[in-house]
Amino acid sequence: MNEQGMLKVKPPEEYPPEKGRYARGNDYSPIAVCVILDTFDFQIPNELEELVMVALDAGSALAGMLQTENIGIEKMVCNLVANPNIRYLAVCGEESPGHLVGDAVVALVKKGVNEKKRIIGAKAPTPYLYNLPLEVIxxxxxxxxxxxxxxxxxxxxxxxxxxxxxxxxxxxxxYKDEKYLLYDPGAFGEPLLHKIIWTVKEPWLAQGERKQPTLAMKDLMEVQRNKKRKGIIKYLGGVMQAHKGELKDIFALSDWELNFHLGMLKKGHFVDISEDVVMITEEGEYLAEILKGEKG
Incomplete structure (x- = not known):
């Protein structure tokens, strides 16, 4: 109990159980703040870092950045349920046009997941939380x-x-059309500790939605340095252009721009890169099929 008689719980020593791009503030605070990260780790804008610091200065329990709609959300969920004093999650920052993590987090809280642990109603490409038990969700x-x-x-x-x-x-x-009535309701029971041990990067395979992959860019299109650009351009043309409308002329991309988007694809586990060989993963093929269907 605090001085006002409100129930507060001391977080366990293992809290927060998952590492990440966040800072720890007041353990007894009722709110955590999630800032959407839509760029590379080494190119984080000062404005995003300032949002994190403002949240901590105002008294949040945790404040950090979220980049992906699957493993990133899973780690965040684990950290929040480990501290029952946290009753609110503010999601701020400009939406990521690729991962759409803001939309995914809001949909998770409001609608939950289906039998395949896909966030219901999320617009993100792969909003699966396969590493979380339904109890934790x-x-x-x-x-x-x-x-x-x-x-x-x-x-x-x-x-x-x-x-x-x-x-x-x-x-x-x-904020905008959303109206809230906010106050500190106290802790939500006891801490629930869950740490992600086995990471499933391709949950639809574990769920049996698709057959075991053959490493592919079509017929295992391994592209040497002189073919790499052509192969990635083909993939970007079929996937990224459909998903990011600003890529009007794929063939006009400079080497730097091409490598930038290739890096983003790798970060999302859509391609694998080994020396000069680039291969599309099953996750990348799956995303391409989804976008092809949406575009058609």
Whole structure:
């Protein structure tokens, strides 16, 4: 109990159980802040780092960045349910056009997952949480209220959201069309510790949705240095152009731009790169099929 008689729980020594790109603040705070990361680790804009610092200064329990709609969300969920004092999750920062993690987090809290552990209603390419037991997902959804601040880069709004969650009496807070009545309801029972041990990077295979992959860019299109550009351009043309409308002329990409997008594909496990050989993974093939269907 705190001085006002509100139930608060000391987090376990193992908290937070998962490593990540976040900072730890006040363990007894009722809110964590998730800043969407839509760029490379080495190119993080100062504005995003400032959002994290503002959240910590305002009193959040955890504040950090989220980049992917699967393993990234899984790690975040594990860290939040390990601290039952956290009752709110504010999701802010400009939406990532590739992973759409903001939309995925909001959909997870509001709609949950289906029998294949795919986040219901999420627009992201691969929003699977196969490494989380349903018990952990259920607990997260019961414990956490999501504050949808997606696309918000205003530090004052993020700070206000954090401070409103601290209030003993219900306090009005709104962003765009969303209206909230915020206050600190106290801890949600006891901590639930879950650490990801076995990481499934291609959950649809574990669920039996597709046959075992043959490493492919069609017929195992291993591309040597002189063919690499052609092969990746072909893939980018079929996938990234459909998914990112700004890539109007794939063949006009410079080597730097091509390597940039190739790096993003690798980070999302859509391609594997070994020296000068580039191969599309089964996850990449799956994404291509999804986008082909959406485009058609």
């Amino acid at each position: 259920g607990r997260f959804r019961q414990q956490i209220t999501v504050l949808d601040l997606v696309d918000c880069m205003d530090r004052k709004i993020v700070s206000e959201a954090v401070k409103c969650c601290y209030q003993e009496n219900p306090t009005d807070f709104s």
